Amino acid sequence: MSKRMIQLNEGAIKDELKELVCGSVEETLNGLLEKEAQELTQAARYERTEARQGYRSGHYTRNLTTTSGEVTLKMPRLKGVPFETAIIERYRRRESSVEEALIEMYLAGVSVHHIEDITEALWGTKVSPATISDLNKKAYVHIEEWRNRPLRGGKYPYVYVDGIYLRRNWGGEFENASILVALGVNEDGYHEVIGAAEGMKEDKASWLSFLQWLKGRGLDGVRLIVGDKCLGMLEAAAEVFPEAKYQRCTVHFCRNVFSATPRSKMKLVARMLKAIHAQEIKPAAREKAKQVVQTLREVRLNEAAKKVEDSIDETLSYMDFPYEHWLRIRTNNVIERLNREIRRRTRVIGTFPDGNSALMLVCARFRHVTGTQWGNKKYMNMKHLEIPIPDTDSVAS
Numbered sequence: 001m002s003k004r005m006i007q008l009n010e011g012a013i014k015d016e017l018k019e020l021v022c023g024s025v026e027e028t029l030n031g032l033l034e035k036e037a038q039e040l041t042q043a044a045r046y047e048r049t050e051a052r053q054g055y056r057s058g059h060y061t062r063n064l065t066t067t068s069g070e071v072t073l074k075m076p077r078l079k080g081v082p083f084e085t086a087i088i089e090r091y092r093r094r095e096s097s098v099e100e101a102l103i104e105m106y107l108a109g110v111s112v113h114h115i116e117d118i119t120e121a122l123w124g125t126k127v128s129p130a131t132i133s134d135l136n137k138k139a140y141v142h143i144e145e146w147r148n149r150p151l152r153g154g155k156y157p158y159v160y161v162d163g164i165y166l167r168r169n170w171g172g173e174f175e176n177a178s179i180l181v182a183l184g185v186n187e188d189g190y191h192e193v194i195g196a197a198e199g200m201k202e203d204k205a206s207w208l209s210f211l212q213w214l215k216g217r218g219l220d221g222v223r224l225i226v227g228d229k230c231l232g233m234l235e236a237a238a239e240v241f242p243e244a245k246y247q248r249c250t251v252h253f254c255r256n257v258f259s260a261t262p263r264s265k266m267k268l269v270a271r272m273l274k275a276i277h278a279q280e281i282k283p284a285a286r287e288k289a290k291q292v293v294q295t296l297r298e299v300r301l302n303e304a305a306k307k308v309e310d311s312i313d314e315t316l317s318y319m320d321f322p323y324e325h326w327l328r329i330r331t332n333n334v335i336e337r338l339n340r341e342i343r344r345r346t347r348v349i350g351t352f353p354d355g356n357s358a359l360m361l362v363c364a365r366f367r368h369v370t371g372t373q374w375g376n377k378k379y380m381n382m383k384h385l386e387i388p389i390p391d392t393d394s395v396a397s
Contacts, residue, residue: 155221
């Protein structure tokens, strides 16, 4: 007895099923629209009745993308009564949620190419780069409002500042554009991004304008500014917030010393620098720094010794504040982590068409990270700041 082999064209079957489902969805939606029109007019098509509230005037078509494919809706035209469909209202909310998902994917660091693949897998159709660009423009409308919002978090005792460089197109040439960023910790211990603005360079003029802008929006009560050593920022901060102290990031300070240290002596120098910041009071740390400078000169690391001697004091400002805050305020790590997120996202973009585009994406990314990762978590317990700190400069080591 011979066996007959039956071969199925799987692709053709899937296409037929998809077309069948799509047709069923289209028929169902149009039936619902017709039913809504009948309820609004209180009469079926061509029906004559005294209860009629309006009249039919044909229809117009509208395409609608569904999970089953694109369907054509026949939207009834009515005279004497407005046609408001709950179906389209439900779709509008779904469309809004889809837009939010696309923006969320983009800001989360998913490349446009991957977004196209994801949308095709989920909805059977690709979302074009132009569509994603249009959606981002909608999001950027709210970003400017967020960026210029009044700072109502009370006083901000601790402020972290930094600049991040991105590539931009300027007159047909590519150059680096700087985005100045400030993060503040308020009196309740919550941290937030309090400012981001475009600055062509990290010079005094850019930092002065940036800090004055922050002060104009309500930045007050600043007691410590944490950042890398940028002369423009230091001069500007002294003008805008003369009562605030400056803390140079200890990580950046160590890297600067390591730049003048041979690889064979790196571990030795690292232990010595760590010993300085292991002291419990500032006078003891200063005394330890003097010993480190002397030891470095004895092993002929004169350049490294000079870097420690000239800059150690500005890295010890954190010791004038509560011990419980030291680990948080002696480095700029909190803002550096944000900047790494920015670089990860902008790496897939390459070069921005202008500085404003770079600024908008940076701010959007800040909002995404702080909203999804920080939440309502306290960054530090600020009750310790209420306790008077002794003048450690007058304490004997």
